[in-house]
Amino acid sequence: MKKILVLNGPNLNLLGTREPSQYGATTLPEVEAMCRAAGQRLGYEVECFQSNWEGALIDKVHEYGRLFREGQALGCVFNPGALTHTSVALHDAIKGVEPLPVIECHISNVHAREPFRHQSWVSPVAAGIVIGFGVQGYLVALEGLARKHDAENPHLR
Numbered sequence: 001m002k003k004i005l006v007l008n009g010p011n012l013n014l015l016g017t018r019e020p021s022q023y024g025a026t027t028l029p030e031v032e033a034m035c036r037a038a039g040q041r042l043g044y045e046v047e048c049f050q051s052n053w054e055g056a057l058i059d060k061v062h063e064y065g066r067l068f069r070e071g072q073a074l075g076c077v078f079n080p081g082a083l084t085h086t087s088v089a090l091h092d093a094i095k096g097v098e099p100l101p102v103i104e105c106h107i108s109n110v111h112a113r114e115p116f117r118h119q120s121w122v123s124p125v126a127a128g129i130v131i132g133f134g135v136q137g138y139l140v141a142l143e144g145l146a147r148k149h150d151a152e153n154p155h156l157r
């Protein structure tokens, strides 16, 4: 069974514990369980990983670049948190593992927030972007990734 990575960046371990008006009341373990269940329905194994460290996120992107090349992974759903707006290193990591499809996912509508959240270093190297659907956006991104893969690989259906 091919794998999909659900990757979360800095502070997303706090989901559901603070700022519920911005990010909702669902905790990260609950989101991860929802993603694993959605993966099962779609026929994929979902691996979840969260880190507050940029380098650990980069290592995970590299790992999935290798798994994708070996035909063992489908892609990655990535909420890079605030690193979205600052990290050229994450941009380079995703570019460095092309064509691994990375779907950038944000819980809040970053474009309706402060101007510094309008810039993303990840969007130019993302295969798709899901913004503003709350934590349901992770499921939208997973489904989009699976549909994109099916459409591009009709012989595998």
Ligand code: CA2
Binding pocket: 010, 011, 012, 014, 015, 016, 017, 018, 019, 023, 079, 080, 081, 082, 083, 084, 105, 106, 107, 108, 109, 110, 117
């Ligand atoms: O909307 C999103 O998903 C964000 O990626 C969340 C980041 C923010 O910096 C981005 O601009 C948009 C923040 C993640 C921090 O999550 C928390 C959750 C609960 C309590 C405190 C922080």
